[in-house]
Amino acid sequence: MKCFLKYIGIVDTRDKIHYVPFYPGLNVITGKSSTGKSAILEIFDYCMGSSEDTIPVGVITDRSKIFFVVLQFASFVLVLGRNAGTNKCFLREVPSAQADSLIALIESVGAFFDPRYYVPLADFIKSLGRYFGVTLENIDEDPLHKELTGKKSETPSIRSFPSFMLQHQNLVANKHAIFYRFDQKHKRDQAIEHFKILMGIVGEEYFDLAKEHNVAKQELRRIQLQIPKQDMVKASAIALFSDCLSEYLALAGTPLIELTPEEMWKNPKPALRKVMERSVRIDGLSDEFEKKRNGLLDTKAELMIKLRSAQGDLRLAKSSIDSASGFGLTMTSLPIPSSSALEEAAICPFCDAHSDTPEDEANKLSDAIHWLNKELKLSSYARESFGEERRSIEKEIKAIEAQLKEVQNSLKPLDEEITRLKLSKNVDESAQRAKFRLEEAIKQRIEKPPSDLVDSEAYWKARVKALADEMAEYQVASELEKLQNDINDKMRQLGQNFDFEEAYKPVDLRFDLETFDLWHQKDKDTKVYLRSMGSGANWLYSHLTLFMSLHYQFAARADSGCKIPPILFLDQPTQVYFPAALDAGKKFAPEVLAIQANRQDKLEDDIDAVTSMFNQIANFCTDTHQQTGVMPQMIICDHADNLDLEEGLEFSDYVRATWRTRGFIAEVEPA
Structure with a gap:
């Protein structure tokens, strides 16, 4: 799916607009603690139809009236909005000709956020899904599933996207969890099952065939059970x-x-x-x-x-x-004797000698x-x-x-x-x-x-085979295997550019599409899973390697049915090097953060590692664009600033907002 994030914004209680612009490629929001960097991810998720409002409580929630997100498509922009604390969602399509003046349109808050464009959350998710080609109404392969359970299986929706688009601060370097909201087993299972749909490998026609195939198999089984009785x-x-x-x-x-x-x-x-x-x-x-x-x-x-x-x-x-x-x-x-001791000593009657x-x-x-x-x-x-x-x-x-x-x-x-x-x-x-x-x-x-x-059995056998042959034309298993191999090949390539510990070099990360497990293949017979790898840097680089590889596939398959846009949020990825709880300086001061983290002796290496990470992400965006024709969008919210990147790359070119003297919501003059 070819689209990118153009704006994330807020309409405050005085109808003043606060927003951050974004562009294809690397985007950085840098600033001190408690300025709203992490809120960027939550606002995006909230406007994408989350059932929960997880926007951090504070200045933003106190002073915000409407949250909005703008997505740029080829011929139009799509404005997604949501009032604070409600399940009424705003969805409005604007022609691309008005894209450059969109903020001016939004500033007329009352006129732009017309009540006619608000719909209930469930309808919003369905309507937004149509823009991404996520329109399946039924993916039950078993025709009796609804009768037995009382409801249809969960179908893919835009709510499947955040797991692949959001790496929160507590997730980006986590050794136990990889994907957003996979702590709930049914959501994990759904994501795995839906992935082949979201990647464009199968569509609704495949599930129609699958239902027919199951009906035919059930009828064949019914007849075969009747034959012995007959x-x-x-x-x-x-x-x-x-x-x-x-x-x-x-x-x-x-x-x-x-x-x-x-x-x-x-x-x-x-x-x-x-x-x-x-x-x-x-x-x-x-x-x-x-x-x-x-x-x-x-x-x-x-x-x-x-x-x-x-x-x-x-x-x-x-x-x-x-x-x-x-x-x-x-x-x-x-009764069993408790002791073998005899009451009298055993004496030989012939020689009077003691005997045992x-x-x-x-x-x-x-x-x-x-x-x-x-x-x-x-x-x-x-x-x-x-x-x-x-x-x-x-x-x-x-x-x-x-x-x-x-x-x-x-x-x-x-x-x-x-x-x-x-x-x-x-x-x-x-x-x-x-x-x-x-x-x-x-x-x-x-x-x-x-x-x-006998004739009925022959008919249904032929029908089962014919439907199975039609399903086989989709080559689901081989397509999933090819996708998995492509992801793993890309991870091997990208992994060499990150500073993994020596014990894991050369890094050989593997990802299983059937289980969504991630591990390092140490040798032919040894898998080292993420939880056993040790070191926050290894966990961070494993997350980055996997998600960059996934987003490479989203870009490469954008024209062949992939529904997920290559937009990835990374919140505080440098925390493994600068884990300070408080950064209140007017500028990024790594030496101060190093003292707080007791890493003064590693400061130079940490700066080099962070700089290298940003170099790799910037180059990844450029290389992916050259190879696939689609530029992925990487949005990093972090303390890091003023890094000295490699030749040809200027850190300031990627900075979309610096919140050191202000936060996401700028101070408003008293009325």
């Missing part, structure tokens, strides 16, 4: 057809129909017609009834033998468990009892072994009982037929009933046809 329904129906045919054969002595149960399942309507057309014919000479019944009785007998055997095994397993438990409890409760043998044997007995108790305490292992055997036998018994039930169900109509024949002498009735049962089973198959899940 197979069970099919197997059950075929078994019923087979039972009916077998029962009819046993009762009538002749087959009802030539079709197999599988053929009847496959073509139920023709099968039903043939069954209904076939009249019941009884073959009185057939022995099929006895063969069928005797076969079932033999099977029943075999199953009963297996069942009795399994039940016996189960009793033994339960008895073994009870015995192990009881024996273990009994033995562990036995009885005492040794007593000690061995005591050790043996201790060992046995220890082993018995482990009897839970033995019980578990018996328990596993018991569960296996119980499972076997259930299976046998199920088979036995099937056999008994098959025997029941045959036994009933014997009783019926004794009473009614009607041979055709039972066979007719078996035929009728078969007709009803086939009708059930016709009335509830199974869906063609």
Whole structure:
């Protein structure tokens, strides 16, 4: 995104304007303590739609009425404003032709800050997002996410920008934290997830595809879960057809129909017609009834033998468990001798000589009892072994009982037929009933046809693959890998220019886009994370190296969809060298600050390090502009002033405000 910060300003309670102008490249605001330098970052964040007002309490908050920020785009400027302590935000677009006279327009406070341009905070964030191309309404890849959670996933907005644009005083050299407001895990996770969107790697069309892909996968899974159930329904129906045919054969002595149960399942309507057309014919000479019944009785007998055997095994397993438990409890409760000393001295009866043998044997007995108790305490292992055997036998018994039930169900109509024949002498009735049962089973198959899940499965498999192929064209993984490699390559290049400790030279900083972790790769197998690097200078240079590398990518990808403008605020980066709590001088006096910090012996080196840091930042802006066509904007608020930069660079050229005799809000003449 090509835009830069043009002004940050305040309208005070007397409608007087106080502002700082900014330009592409390096910008420095220098001054003593408590003049409003750090407030610059907070005003910017507040005007960018922060839900919190973190502007430091003091003169600025006491005397300010409206805070405003001006962003310069190619063909217009955008004025963002916000009244102190409210969630009403001002948003007004002004043509570039009026950019040079913008401050004069703003000075007519009542006319410029017309109430018509004020909107609620939520609407302001959405409207401002449109200028940066951040317009996604839904990034849920799971279509059920909103139904399950009651809300959509957080979408990227301009509120994602400050994490990459602001390095506050307590953050710029922090060893535990790198990004603004990453102390809240959900914001960190959102930033990581949104980064590929903000970098222009994916857009809303990608998430539409992702949702379709998930819908297709869910439908495929639903069908695949149904297939085994349908197979069970099919197997059950075929078994019923087979039972009916077998029962009819046993009762009538002749087959009802030539079709197999599988053929009847496959073509139920023709099968039903043939069954209904076939009249019941009884073959009185057939022995099929006895063969069928005797076969079932033999099977029943075999199953009963297996069942009795399994039940016996189960009793033994339960008895073994009870015995192990009881024996273990009994033995562990036995008293153990506390001493092996014998009441009387052991004297040999033959030679009256003293002997240690009885005492040794007593000690061995005591050790043996201790060992046995220890082993018995482990009897839970033995019980578990018996328990596993018991569960296996119980499972076997259930299976046998199920088979036995099937056999008994098959025997029941045959036994009933014997009783019926004794009473009614009607041979055709039972066979007719078996035929009728078969007709009803086939009708059930016709009335509830199974869906063609095989064809549906093939369709959804193809759909899942087609959508996956479309998503693969975005090459998200490879694009993120390329971006990560570009960031790391740039960090290796930039890192060599900063004064890291010797232990970390040559510095090889790495950044992981999946976790947003930063570390120094000491060797092939050793990662030294920021928290373990030691020294405030190392932490500062690691932050600078990472953020300069990120902003290089923001500039390089400005024309290819990157939403984040390369604007970076650095608050008090020299604090690792001049950590004085109070700087009240009328000019920057490093020797005084060095005394306060007890660093007099390092003053010259500290000045050189600070000067080198500003040289590198100024050169970075110029080099990035030459290489990408976009000039990043680096805004540094610091005590440092009047540094003797390298040839061709004048520190005063980068200073936008010096607050030594005044602060951000200049003194106003009494009314």
